[in-house]
Amino acid sequence: MTRFRLPAWFVLLLPAIIVLAAVVLIPLLLSLYSSFTSYRLTRPDSLYNWIGTFNYEKAAKSAHFWAAFGRTLLLLTIALNLEMLLGLGLALLVNQVTYGQRALRTIMMFPMMFSPLLVGFQFKFIFNDNVGLVNNALQSLGLSNTAIPWLVDGQLAFFSILVAEMWSSTSVFAILILAGLFAVPRDPIEAAKVDGCTPWQSFRHITLPYIMPFIYIALAIRSLDVARAYDIVQIMTNGGPARRTELIWTMIGRTGYVDAKMGYANAMGYISIFLAIFFTIYFFRKLNAARAELGMGG
Amino acid sequence: MAQVNLRNVVKRYGALQVVHGVDLNIDDNEFVVLVGPSGCGKSTTLRMIAGLEAISGGEIVIGDRVVNDLPPRHRNISMVFQNYALYPHMSVRENLGFSLKIAKKTQAEIDQAVDEAAEILSLTEYMDRKPGALSGGQRQRVAMGRAIVRHPDVFLFDEPLSNLDAKLRTQMRTEIKKLHQKVNSTIVYVTHDQVEAMTLADRIVIMRDGHIEQVGTPLEVFENPANTFVATFIGSPPMNLLAGRVSKDRIVLENGLDVPVPGQFSDKTHEGQEVILGFRADNLMPVGHAMPMGGASAELDMAVTLSEPLGTETLLFTSIAGKEVQAKMLNPRPVAPGERLSFQLDLTRCHLFDAQSQNSLR
Numbered sequence: 001m002t003r004f005r006l007p008a009w010f011v012l013l014l015p016a017i018i019v020l021a022a023v024v025l026i027p028l029l030l031s032l033y034s035s036f037t038s039y040r041l042t043r044p045d046s047l048y049n050w051i052g053t054f055n056y057e058k059a060a061k062s063a064h065f066w067a068a069f070g071r072t073l074l075l076l077t078i079a080l081n082l083e084m085l086l087g088l089g090l091a092l093l094v095n096q097v098t099y100g101q102r103a104l105r106t107i108m109m110f111p112m113m114f115s116p117l118l119v120g121f122q123f124k125f126i127f128n129d130n131v132g133l134v135n136n137a138l139q140s141l142g143l144s145n146t147a148i149p150w151l152v153d154g155q156l157a158f159f160s161i162l163v164a165e166m167w168s169s170t171s172v173f174a175i176l177i178l179a180g181l182f183a184v185p186r187d188p189i190e191a192a193k194v195d196g197c198t199p200w201q202s203f204r205h206i207t208l209p210y211i212m213p214f215i216y217i218a219l220a221i222r223s224l225d226v227a228r229a230y231d232i233v234q235i236m237t238n239g240g241p242a243r244r245t246e247l248i249w250t251m252i253g254r255t256g257y258v259d260a261k262m263g264y265a266n267a268m269g270y271i272s273i274f275l276a277i278f279f280t281i282y283f284f285r286k287l288n289a290a291r292a293e294l295g296m297g298g
Numbered sequence: 299m300a301q302v303n304l305r306n307v308v309k310r311y312g313a314l315q316v317v318h319g320v321d322l323n324i325d326d327n328e329f330v331v332l333v334g335p336s337g338c339g340k341s342t343t344l345r346m347i348a349g350l351e352a353i354s355g356g357e358i359v360i361g362d363r364v365v366n367d368l369p370p371r372h373r374n375i376s377m378v379f380q381n382y383a384l385y386p387h388m389s390v391r392e393n394l395g396f397s398l399k400i401a402k403k404t405q406a407e408i409d410q411a412v413d414e415a416a417e418i419l420s421l422t423e424y425m426d427r428k429p430g431a432l433s434g435g436q437r438q439r440v441a442m443g444r445a446i447v448r449h450p451d452v453f454l455f456d457e458p459l460s461n462l463d464a465k466l467r468t469q470m471r472t473e474i475k476k477l478h479q480k481v482n483s484t485i486v487y488v489t490h491d492q493v494e495a496m497t498l499a500d501r502i503v504i505m506r507d508g509h510i511e512q513v514g515t516p517l518e519v520f521e522n523p524a525n526t527f528v529a530t531f532i533g534s535p536p537m538n539l540l541a542g543r544v545s546k547d548r549i550v551l552e553n554g555l556d557v558p559v560p561g562q563f564s565d566k567t568h569e570g571q572e573v574i575l576g577f578r579a580d581n582l583m584p585v586g587h588a589m590p591m592g593g594a595s596a597e598l599d600m601a602v603t604l605s606e607p608l609g610t611e612t613l614l615f616t617s618i619a620g621k622e623v624q625a626k627m628l629n630p631r632p633v634a635p636g637e638r639l640s641f642q643l644d645l646t647r648c649h650l651f652d653a654q655s656q657n658s659l660r
Contacts, residue, residue, distance in 0.1 A: 190377075191383040194349075195400060195448075196371040294387050
């Protein structure tokens with residue numbers, strides 16, 4: 001009698017399959033399933049209460065959800081553009097430095113070394129209306145005699161969050177663009193100078209095409225980062241006051257863990273994943289186009 | 299079109315001086331080649347003319363303007379780089395037209411100039427390709443095309459052929475020479491290859507360690523090298539040099555062998571002077587395999603150590619006074635190592651250098 005044996009390829013792949021199933025596949029399927037139920041963390045049996053697409057319809061009709069979605073998109077657009085411009089400027093300046101450049105590069109990376117939670121606390125203090133640095137400075141300089149409610153007024157709070165976000169992440173752009181600048185060959189730049197280019201024209205026509213792939217890599221990384229922004233906002237305003245700085249993930253987090261409506265939170269999560277996927281695909285397309293432009297293959 | 303004058307041009311990097319007061323006048327429409335071993339300052343000199351390196355001292359004049367402080371874009375020059383330096387994201391057409399676009403020429407003017415350049419360099423079929431899709435020789439032609447569309451005052455070439463294989467290099471060399479005849483312009487060309495220098499130049503400038511060693515037409519520097527450096531640098535194989543001492547109108551070489559002082563030097567040497575005798579392989583030939591020698595000659599009986607047949611001639615390695623020298627054999631026949639032959643040294647074509655200064659005694 002021969003014993004049944006699993007095929008060798010399957011046995012060899014089994015550890016990987018088990019690990020992947022345990023950490024990715026099962027949670028993914030479970031969360032997808034739960035988004036079609038009225039699952040509440042406080043009532044485990046509600047996991048079996050199938051309600052179809054109710055959660056998705058609810059999210060689609062929710063003004064709060066779309067406000068948070070739109071606000072996330074707005075933060076993403078403004079933060080990414082400003083960080084890109086500042087990072088580019090910073091990289092160009094540091095690239096000009098001949099003495100002490102290593103030290104400068106290290107200093108430039110400091111903000112990346114702090115946990116976003118700490119950045120959130122720090123900027124919460126800086127923008128505090130009573131004891132914060134900003135109001136203190138404005139009042140001492142006589143520029144303002146009122147306590148500006150930086151974290152209370154909706155627009156000011158959005159601005160404050162933007163500043164914190166930019167402080168902590170502009171260096172991502174600066175570092176990646178600097179790496180790009182190091183990779184720009186010297187010859188075409190010199191050829192452009194001889195061809196009659198002003199420094200701005202050589203930058204615009206020669207240097208920029210060379211560093212575009214690096215810019216797109218930074219944009220792709222940062223778009224994912226900002227699309228899932230949670231920590232800084234959670235610390236600085238907790239999405240408030242009165243949802244005025246609510247982003248997708250602070251809303252999802254609150255719905256899932258504070259209100260315990262995990263099914264609904266998962267449904268919103270799946271909708272917002274598309275935002276991230278969209279930006280990733282978009283910037284990778286751009287990246288490949290920019291690389292193909294330089295003859296580096298698509 | 300313009301002339302280029304360098305007046306006591308100096309380049310320093312901090313305490314390190316790499317170009318020491320170079321003086322050079324390049325005429326309108328002249329093809330001048332700067333040649334020398336690597337690190338001799340030839341490329342730095344070219345880059346100073348282009349404005350890509352600042353000048354530490356002296357004066358550079360293009361046309362009638364002192365250009366010391368002008369950026370490259372105001373010098374009306376164009377340059378061909380060793381690595382082509384094409385713009386990888388632009389098609390051949392855009393590469394060629396880029397400088398004109400920057401100069402805000404009309405599209406019609408650009409098209410006309412680009413088509414003309416493409417015609418001269420036979421690039422018409424590649425106009426829409428990117429540099430990445432071109433071979434080395436094609437890229438080199440694009441680089442030259444980019445230079446000629448602008449009708450600059452001066453063309454600068456920085457070792458433009460050194461990235462090409464030997465066959466293509468010879469071909470492009472001819473194209474550059476033709477190009478010079480077609481577009482009639484002042485060219486300053488840098489190379490480390492003396493063959494390129496000889497074949498292309500109206501005048502050759504031989505540089506070493508930031509100094510000019512000699513300036514002259516290819517034949518002048520070949521026939522009358524100013525010193526032993528030029529003598530060995532120009533010409534292939536390099537000139538044979540043998541140390542000796544003048545004694546009673548003869549040059550006594552190291553192992554006692556002696557040859558007469560060539561007549562043209564008899565009144566330029568003095569008794570006991572340490573000298574270096576120089577002669578090319580073409581002037582030391584086995585009897586019966588030599589060009590007829592008109593004037594005085596010396597006969598030497600020597601053993602061949604090695605032979606290199608080149609087809610129309612054979613290079614023979616032998617030794618005089620313990621030093622290896624090369625001789626040439628016309629109408630060659632097979633020569634076995636160790637075979638003794640009687641060689642004729644053409645004294646009228648010999649050179650004599652002072653051993654101390656290394657300068658020619660001519």
